[in-house]
Amino acid sequence: MADKAVPHFHNEPGVAVIHVGSREFMCIGALPPFDHPHVFIDMGTDDEAICGYCSTLFRHRAGLKPGAADPAACVWDDRTRAAAE
Numbered sequence: 001m002a003d004k005a006v007p008h009f010h011n012e013p014g015v016a017v018i019h020v021g022s023r024e025f026m027c028i029g030a031l032p033p034f035d036h037p038h039v040f041i042d043m044g045t046d047d048e049a050i051c052g053y054c055s056t057l058f059r060h061r062a063g064l065k066p067g068a069a070d071p072a073a074c075v076w077d078d079r080t081r082a083a084a085e
Helices: 078-084
Strands: 008-010 017-020 024-029 039-042 048-050 057-060
Parallel strands (some): 008 024, 017 057
Antiparallel strands (some): 024 039, 048 057
């Protein structure tokens, strides 16, 4: 299985802000099967963006690796989910 080119993040924990190491990513809202349509977000040169679907606030943190998030639990990897099923 090929790795995703664009990281996916969710806000299942319901945190006020998700810090991310990527400026381009997908927001899925909650974990499947309760996810919303996957929204592509491109921060460009801005340091924060809000998902237009679920209103989650994402802030870029330069110290995080691309694809990483704080809290780390907000990173979604469908391979992990498939292995658990």
